[in-house]
Amino acid sequence: MHIDVNEKALKEGETVDALLTELIHTKKLDLLLIAGDISNHYLRSQHFLEDLQQSAGIPVFFVPGNHDYWSKEHDVKDTNQVDAYFRSKKESLVEKPTHLNDEWVLVGSPGWYDYGYGNHEKYTEQQFEKKKYKFASWNDRHYVDWRKSDVTISQQMLEQLRKDLTAAGDKKIILMTHVATHPEFVVSLPHRIYDYANAFLGAKSYESLYQDFPNIQYSLMGHVHFRKTYRDQERTYLAACLGNKRHWSHKDVRTQLIKTLTVIEI
């Protein structure tokens, strides 16, 4: 959603909170899922979630995105501390499979990129680890510090997801990650920039979850700044990203929210 970056696109008197509340009521939603990147400050992101629930009167569930973890506007440099903060909040789905009813369960994790979607014929693992190569730079390198490698954190989050998905048993699952976990949701290669940058869009190793857990009926993702629904025989994959106002043809938050919000009926 990037509510901070998109703030300048709001009309006088508008707030994202109020616009979204109006939309939630119009669509008669029972709950709202947000797949991360609310803002560049963890407190602002969390307060947004709390205020929105207050104004809309429905539960809102969330997994943090890389921007919610950013330490650009505060001094908490250890990303694990920001992660612990989000985990302590009821809105976070991380390690908390949430049963919606007798049939459906929500399972979530930020997920972390494992460079798997980058072009490994063109770049080495070390070049991806640097998160900067000539013209391309991935800004997480300045503002996210897990104190371990991206591949390690990606694997740890994958293992936790496996536990949570196993705990869901035979129920139908709505899986929500921040990063892309399906090749349809990264940029097609070859591409001048994305041969490199695709490495940071998704976690290719997470594709294994779809084989191992056929009861995943919906797979929701954030992170990529486009909106897309893809269906195969097994399930529906969905990215419903408000994105950054730079990418909007029509610079109006209300219109973009209406275009973005996707309703799932269960």
Ligand SMILES: [Fe+2]
């Ligand atoms: Fe992101």
